[in-house]
Amino acid sequence: MEILSANRRKVVVVGGGAVGATFAYALAQSGLADEIALIDKNVSLAQGQVLDLVHGLPFFPSVSIHVGDASDYANAQLIVLTAGAAQRPGETRLHLLRKNAEVVRAVVAEVLAQKSSAVMLVVTNPVDVMTYVALKCTGWNRHRIMGSGTVLDSARLRYLLSAHCGVDAHNVHGYILGEHGDTEFAAWSMTHVAGMQIDAFCPICGRCTDWAAERSYIAQQVRDSAYHIIDYKGTTCFAVGLALVRITSAILRSQNSVLTVSTMIDGEYGIQDVCLSVPCIVSRKGVEKIVESSLPENELAALRSSATALKQAIDQLTAEK
Ligand SMILES: NC(=O)c1ccc[n+]([C@@H]2O[C@H](COP(=O)([O-])OP(=O)(O)OC[C@H]3O[C@@H](n4cnc5c(N)ncnc54)[C@H](O)[C@@H]3O)[C@@H](O)[C@H]2O)c1
Numbered sequence: 001m002e003i004l005s006a007n008r009r010k011v012v013v014v015g016g017g018a019v020g021a022t023f024a025y026a027l028a029q030s031g032l033a034d035e036i037a038l039i040d041k042n043v044s045l046a047q048g049q050v051l052d053l054v055h056g057l058p059f060f061p062s063v064s065i066h067v068g069d070a071s072d073y074a075n076a077q078l079i080v081l082t083a084g085a086a087q088r089p090g091e092t093r094l095h096l097l098r099k100n101a102e103v104v105r106a107v108v109a110e111v112l113a114q115k116s117s118a119v120m121l122v123v124t125n126p127v128d129v130m131t132y133v134a135l136k137c138t139g140w141n142r143h144r145i146m147g148s149g150t151v152l153d154s155a156r157l158r159y160l161l162s163a164h165c166g167v168d169a170h171n172v173h174g175y176i177l178g179e180h181g182d183t184e185f186a187a188w189s190m191t192h193v194a195g196m197q198i199d200a201f202c203p204i205c206g207r208c209t210d211w212a213a214e215r216s217y218i219a220q221q222v223r224d225s226a227y228h229i230i231d232y233k234g235t236t237c238f239a240v241g242l243a244l245v246r247i248t249s250a251i252l253r254s255q256n257s258v259l260t261v262s263t264m265i266d267g268e269y270g271i272q273d274v275c276l277s278v279p280c281i282v283s284r285k286g287v288e289k290i291v292e293s294s295l296p297e298n299e300l301a302a303l304r305s306s307a308t309a310l311k312q313a314i315d316q317l318t319a320e321k
Pocket residue numbers: 014015016017018019020039040041042045082083084085086087100103106107122123124125126127148149152180235236237240
């Protein structure tokens with residue numbers, strides 16, 4: 001039986017490249033969505049990806065998957081923006097910034113034209129700046145647009161700590177905050193292993209002697225993960241696809257999950273007018289609430305310095321227009 005359109009869990013994926021297609025596959029497998037529309041400016045790529053996906057319908061939980069167009073924005077519950085280029089050799093960060101900002105603006109204009117009431121999830125890099133661009137172009141309330149932020153980086157932290165401590169990654173909780181990029185940092189004050197704050201767990205674990213050095217090595221590994229994967233295979237797609245399914249689940253099922261999505265900061269942590277990742281409660285509404293915890297001085301300083309770096313990127317982008 002066709003599900004009434006108002007309750008239909010419809011996700012539009014914009015960009016059918018490595019990230020968009022992997023996300024669409026993982027989403028179909030999850031059973032979270034009733035309908036997945038895949039849009040790419042390269043229509044034959046979108047057609048090929050969809051054909052490949054629909055051949056999996058006998059194995060997926062029930063879902064409809066089709067090539068989309070702008071009209072799909074009108075009744076979507078969630079729009080996931082993965083369209084855009086990755087950095088090319090020799091290309092400056094600013095050039096990429098400007099190129100992808102154009103893509104984001106073009107997609108947002110189409111979404112607005114369709115009077116969509118969807119929540120928007122931005123993945124295109126540099127994700128914090130692209131989230132800012134999308135938010136400013138729409139004029140929507142800040143809760144409705146978020147970036148995938150450091151949800152992926154936090155998963156990388158949990159994995160690396162779990163491997164280091166010999167504890168199941170499900171029993172390791174921690175957050176990477178700030179920019180999804182070079183100025184991100186591990187919030188050790190919020191990191192728990194086996195239910196214990198990490199400072200209390202380390203003496204029990206006993207796997208290393210120089211905790212400070214090990215922690216800084218792990219944080220650096222998290223920061224450099226994408227560079228390593230891109231060196232090996234040119235793109236990252238599997239873990240980011242799963243991180244996107246996790247965020248989608250929080251939105252479509254209104255789970256009030258705490259996730260480090262990139263969100264517009266408006267005074268929280270003494271920061272203003274920049275999108276970056278802090279723990280947020282994510283529900284059907286989008287970012288239901290920013291959880292403003294009392295960070296120790298060094299972590300607060302790291303968060304503010306990440307905000308300063310992102311503001312510089314935003315200023316560059318607006319100055320170059
Ligand atoms: N935020 C994260 O955690 C994270 C992780 C990995 C990748 N990314 C970013 O995601 C983006 C996509 O990465 P990818 O590896 O899938 O790249 P890709 O090149 O494989 O795919 C991008 C797709 O976007 C399409 N596209 C470009 N402009 C478009 C437009 N205006 N409308 C519709 N489609 C358009 C292209 O045709 C292409 O198929 C990049 O910006 C990448 O840096 C973000």
